[in-house]
Amino acid sequence: MHLRFTEEELGTLVEMVSLAAEVASWNERPGSEEGVGAYEALEEKVLEKAKHAGHGTHISFDEEKQRHHLTPEYQDGSFYQQCYDEFRNEVFWEELVIRLADRDLAKAIGMQAWQNLTEEQRRSRTQDLEKRYWEEFSKNGIERVAVIFPPGEG
Structure with a gap:
């Protein structure tokens, strides 16, 4: 060919x-x-x-x-590098939002109930949380994100 x-x-x-x-x-x-x-x-x-x-x-x-x-x-x-950087940036924010929303849902309903949900069920139950995180990160980036260590670890 x-x-x-x-x-x-x-x-x-x-x-x-x-x-x-x-x-x-x-x-x-x-x-x-x-x-x-x-x-x-x-x-x-x-x-x-x-x-x-x-x-x-x-x-x-x-x-x-x-x-x-x-x-x-x-x-x-290069355009290639712009695409790669944008891809990495979008994946970072999407993963952060989804993981935080999933964490909050698991806390609210319990880990066993969370594990019994399908991915589609989780996404439908975390829509409002995800929207709230997107708004926060769009406005403030990670400026207001803090890690709270358990007693004796920080």
């Missing part, structure tokens, strides 16, 4: 495979090694071809790891 790309399309492809490989690299589930390796191998192949096709200023070779990668200078201003 042969594909032809314009210079712009090749640049987009380079960013896409690098973004996918970066996200995949966070997968630490048992058995994920093969999938992560496939992403990294495809990234390596695309980056190597792109380097020889004129994108060499954006791609460097790590002798120690024996792999190509996008240069930090290129990553800093």
Whole structure:
């Protein structure tokens, strides 16, 4: 199979495979090694071809790891990095909101009752709590978040 790309399309492809490989690299589930390796191998192949096709200023070779990668200078201003940063930011806030709302629900109904609920039931019962946390974090970030240690631990 042969594909032809314009210079712009090749640049987009380079960013896409690098973004996918970066996200995949966070997968630490048992058995994920093969999938992560496939992403990294495809990234390596695309980056190597792109380097020889004129994108060499954006791609460097790590002798120690024996792999190509996008240069930090290129990553800093890239759309790929903006997407990755935005993804991480959104996941952080969503996970924080959901976990705090779940914690509050479990406290209110008891851990056993909470464990007996499906994910859908939990989300429907925590909608108001999640909304309240979203409003708080949208307005104040983590400025008003505090950890209260049990006596003797803080």
